[in-house]
Amino acid sequence: DAGITQSPRHKVTETGTPVTLRCHQTENHRYMYWYRQDPGHGLRLIHYSYGVKDTDKGEVSDGYSVSRSKTEDFLLTLESATSSQTSVYFCAISDSWGQSAEQYFGPGTRLTVT
Amino acid sequence: GIQVEQSPPDLILQEGANSTLRCNFSDSVNNLQWFHQNPWGQLINLFYIPSGTKQNGRLSATTVATERYSLLYISSSQTTDSGVYFCAVTWGKLQFGAGTQVVVTP
Secondary structure, X not given: OOOEEEEOOEEEEOOOOOEEEEEEEOOOOOEEEEEEEEOOOEEXXXXXXXXXXXXXXXXXXXXXXXXXXXXXXXXXXEOOOOHHHOEEEEEEEEOOOHHHOXXXXXXXXXXXXX | OOOEEEEOOEEEEEOXXXXXXXXXXXXXXXXXXXXXXXXXXOEEEEEEOOXXXXXXXXXXXXXXXXXXXXXXXXXXOOHHHOEEEEEEEEEOEEEEOOOEEEEEEO
16 A cells, blocks of 8 residues: 555534645655545545645635645645535545556545534 | 546445446546545555556456546455445546445345
């Protein structure tokens, strides 16, 4: 199994509070991704990173920001959590980009915003 | 963007049965992955199969890229095969299908 951990694994927070989710990898892969999974929508890309301090938006990036200060860590921040951000969040990694990339997923973080 | 369609959406199997899951995609791709999401939510890589056929135990997969489809075969199903099976293609970024929910009953 790819060495990917996510923390916390479960979190309940209140509307309007900031939340940061962490993804940590031990594979030294260049590319990292954040997805959310919701019933009826499958997995959707929030943000991704193609190197330290290099990030870009995915298809559902509104309300989220990311940072990557080290190869091994990719942080997802909800500046002011809303109930619509209740979801399961997955981090993924790959060692290449685009059509040759095989992605590996972390265990997920279940976030509930009340 | 690329469309990824999986069928059937749901599948109920008796233990020991065989089954075939299908993934169709709307454009040429050079990358296709199959994942299993177990009942605990973990996403497990099954196959990275841009073309051809691969086998891993009771599971095998075939991708015919020129005809834009991939098949996942489950043979002699076990209750531990229950969960959701996703195919995903890379077309710029990874695009997932909606999944096939599989329930294997004893």
